[in-house]
Amino acid sequence: MHINTKFIHGGISEDKTTGAVSVPIYQTSTYRQNGLGQPKEYEYSRSGNPTRHALEELIADLEGGVQGFAFGSGLAGIHTVLSLFEPGSHIILGDDVYGGTFRIVDKVFVKNGLEYTIVDTSNLANIEENIQENTKAIYVESPSNPLLKITDIQAVAELAKKHNLLTLVDNTFATPYLQRPLELGADIVLHSGTKYLGGHSDVVSGLVTTNNQELASEIGFLQNAVGGILGPQDSWLTQRGIKTLGIRMEAHQKNAQAVAEYLENHEAVEKVFYPGLASHEGHELAKKQMSGFGGMVSFELKNEAKTAEFVEALKIFTLAESLGGVESLVEVPSIMTHASIPKDKREAAGIKDGLVRLSVGIEYVDDLLADVKQALEKVGK
Numbered sequence: 001m002h003i004n005t006k007f008i009h010g011g012i013s014e015d016k017t018t019g020a021v022s023v024p025i026y027q028t029s030t031y032r033q034n035g036l037g038q039p040k041e042y043e044y045s046r047s048g049n050p051t052r053h054a055l056e057e058l059i060a061d062l063e064g065g066v067q068g069f070a071f072g073s074g075l076a077g078i079h080t081v082l083s084l085f086e087p088g089s090h091i092i093l094g095d096d097v098y099g100g101t102f103r104i105v106d107k108v109f110v111k112n113g114l115e116y117t118i119v120d121t122s123n124l125a126n127i128e129e130n131i132q133e134n135t136k137a138i139y140v141e142s143p144s145n146p147l148l149k150i151t152d153i154q155a156v157a158e159l160a161k162k163h164n165l166l167t168l169v170d171n172t173f174a175t176p177y178l179q180r181p182l183e184l185g186a187d188i189v190l191h192s193g194t195k196y197l198g199g200h201s202d203v204v205s206g207l208v209t210t211n212n213q214e215l216a217s218e219i220g221f222l223q224n225a226v227g228g229i230l231g232p233q234d235s236w237l238t239q240r241g242i243k244t245l246g247i248r249m250e251a252h253q254k255n256a257q258a259v260a261e262y263l264e265n266h267e268a269v270e271k272v273f274y275p276g277l278a279s280h281e282g283h284e285l286a287k288k289q290m291s292g293f294g295g296m297v298s299f300e301l302k303n304e305a306k307t308a309e310f311v312e313a314l315k316i317f318t319l320a321e322s323l324g325g326v327e328s329l330v331e332v333p334s335i336m337t338h339a340s341i342p343k344d345k346r347e348a349a350g351i352k353d354g355l356v357r358l359s360v361g362i363e364y365v366d367d368l369l370a371d372v373k374q375a376l377e378k379v380g381k
């Protein structure tokens with residue numbers, strides 16, 4: 001089945017009791033049991049809920065996992081996955097990951113005995129050099145947030161297998177429409193469903209899936225034991241969003257390519273980061289590993305001091321954190337999404353204070369280009 005069909009009919013797409021073609025919102029915390037010790041299919045909504053289950057089956061289906069898990073946010077999913085590791089374990093973490101991912105490792109898990117090393121995972125040698133005796137996993141974002149670095153997932157997974165490590169891939173920027181990390185050898189895929197999967201900036205959710213039954217059992221145990229589950233209403237919204245993921249991603253990336261090319265040719269712009277540009281370091285790898293380049297574009301102005309003026313001059317691009325919704329957003333990672341990464345670490349990864357990140361929406365492209373043009377004109381060269 002083509003993935004565009006799976007978005008609509010994959011996982012559980014109908015209500016088996018009524019035949020409703022949209023899975024109903026089962027807004028219940030608990031379920032009547034047949035007798036003592038004889039629950040029906042569900043017993044309590046933290047442990048399982050039909051609306052959430054439909055979404056969980058869907059993400060597993062889309063990514064090629066054996067089981068899916070839905071959480072109250074992307075970070076709740078990340079928390080559960082990182083809870084797989086015993087104190088004293090070490091992980092390798094991409095140097096250019098979402099600020100909240102760095103923060104949960106550095107400020108939450110380190111307290112509980114997790115060790116980590118930050119490396120630029122787009123260079124395999126960096127990873128290999130930093131594998132230690134207690135290393136248990138390699139955590140990668142590809143494309144990364146916010147520099148759109150591309151990591152060779154297949155090569156990382158091969159290296160990881162050689163050293164008995166898990167490969168964890170945050171697939172939020174690519175979505176299963178453009179990239180399926182489990183097929184490339186990864187063990188666990190994570191998503192902020194808040195972004196492209198939900199797609200309309202109206203829900204916060206997190207999704208995780210794996211193709212390893214043993215890991216699935218451990219994640220399932222932790223999901224119930226820790227309890228950071230997604231509620232039925234937000235499960236429904238996320239599944240509703242996924243139905244149109246294919247057509248949205250096509251529109252996002254078409255617009256993003258046009259915006260990236262426009263920026264690259266503008267005299268006020270220093271550098272553009274978009275994997276769809278031939279000038280991007282990861283362009284060839286992205287062509288091989290992904291079926292498109294996605295909707296995120298970052299760039300630097302020649303005159304960094306004009307960054308605030310530029311983002312405030314935009315009219316259609318809204319100054320806001322988040323990404324992946326139908327509406328175009330703009331933000332400055334150093335002050336907004338990646339403020340929790342210390343400046344020296346941000347700069348070592350290449351995230352300058354003046355970096356601007358665009359989530360290119362699906363509006364009419366000429367309107368987006370005109371908006372960028374007028375804002376660039378205001379800031380001059």
Ligand SMILES: Cc1ncc(COP(=O)(O)O)c(C=O)c1O
Nearest residue numbers: 073074075098145172192194205
């Ligand atoms: C790549 C990436 N992963 C994970 C997260 C965390 O997701 P959430 O905000 O849904 O907790 C975000 C953003 O927040 C993100 O950009």
Ligand SMILES: N[C@@H](CCSC[C@H](N)C(=O)O)C(=O)O
Nearest residue numbers: 098100145321322323336337
């Ligand atoms: N202030 C928030 C930052 C949210 S960032 C959301 C998203 N991942 C993005 O990259 O835009 C926080 O501190 O968590």
